[in-house]
Amino acid sequence: MSSAPLASVLFVCVHNAGRSQMAAGFLTHLAGDRVEVRSAGSSPVDQVNPAAVEAMEEIGIDISAAEPKILTTEAIQASDYVITMGCGDACPVFPGRTYLDWALADPAGKGVDAVRPIRDEIKTRIEALIAEIDAKREA
Template structure:
């Protein structure tokens, strides 16, 4: 049985916010925390502006693909962070939940996405300090 905590980031399309959050967590925590991400209605590919914004800070998320939120993934995660998926996110008793109100980067320019990226970093750093 693993003692490595897992954090699941969930947004609607799993193409921007949740991918950036998982990228930050992997970057900042290394193998101390497992980063997962999923979406309630996954897009076909990651938002290229999110990829660009993360590349600007040295984090490569190009290999990631949007994934559908699976019950088992949520059930086996220690922390579930939602980002605008509303009632489509499953709730499991005993799990730690956070709901991050963040601008959806879909269709936004690089300046907006940079601000979202930087906001996510601060939130991930705070979450890591609490784990």
């Protein structure tokens, strides 16, 4: 018997190629089907940052098939949590959503050595987010 996800989460950054893709990969990996995961960008690029893909592969999470997507109003409205990572005023706000802004360095144009600390910070934040979602369910 499968149950509905506990929450839906949308990760947003400008290019939807690094931070938001790593965050989506972590949340999918760590929460499984308990959480519905989306990611998008205010100005998406053609492909996910290869250094982000490599950094995630190092810890056993494959985001190589992910594709940057444009941020839509529908994606925001369908999400319980909207987590922005430097998209500034490009992210519209709707009532009834939990908005979090994660100030993270942008991995664009950086090699895997520079991306690893960003990846590790995202993992820490994802683990805290999962704990928050679980705590709200139990409340």
